[in-house]
Amino acid sequence: xxxxxxxxxxxxxxxxxxxLIQVSPSPGNLxxxxxxxxxxxxxxxxxxxxxxxxxxxxxxxxxxxxxxVSAMMGGFVLTEIDxxxxxxxxxxxxxxxxxxxxxxxxxxxxxxxxxxxxxxxENLTTFVPQRAxxxxxxxxxxxxxxxxxxxx
Numbered sequence: 001x002x003x004x005x006x007x008x009x010x011x012x013x014x015x016x017x018x019x020l021i022q023v024s025p026s027p028g029n030l031x032x033x034x035x036x037x038x039x040x041x042x043x044x045x046x047x048x049x050x051x052x053x054x055x056x057x058x059x060x061x062x063x064x065x066x067x068x069v070s071a072m073m074g075g076f077v078l079t080e081i082d083x084x085x086x087x088x089x090x091x092x093x094x095x096x097x098x099x100x101x102x103x104x105x106x107x108x109x110x111x112x113x114x115x116x117x118x119x120x121x122e123n124l125t126t127f128v129p130q131r132a133x134x135x136x137x138x139x140x141x142x143x144x145x146x147x148x149x150x151x152x
Contacts, residue, residue: 011100013137017145027138043059056097058146133149135147
């Protein structure tokens with residue numbers, strides 16, 4: 001894994017979050033970790049194919065996901081991640097990954113993304129922990145969105 005593959009996702013996440021909720025997120029420190037799906041989190045997994053292949057996993061605590069979706073919906077308060085909430089959080093992952101794909105394409109790297117899968121930890125029984133490049137994004141007033149890139 002090369003550290004530069006996470007940069008398009010970081011830049012894209014920053015742009016998308018600024019557009020959707022008018023808050024500029026602050027990136028944390030880049031690292032490598034084993035991605036393990038922890039309780040009380042929502043996971044958005046998007047596959048990538050082409051010159052780069054693998055998965056991108058966005059992780060949010062459920063309360064952070066609720067605040068993020070509420071902000072995306074103009075302040076409409078959600079109390080649970082229902083179908084509308086899943087659709088909104090799925091679209092967030094899709095927008096970030098789609099924009100990152102465009103950035104990669106502009107760099108001469110041809111990739112395609114799969115539709116996002118939104119998962120909750122308690123519903124997963126087959127996920128195998130994997131090593132990933134990892135960077136947290138802190139969104140003021142909302143919480144942390146983790147970007148985990150498992151691409152080769």
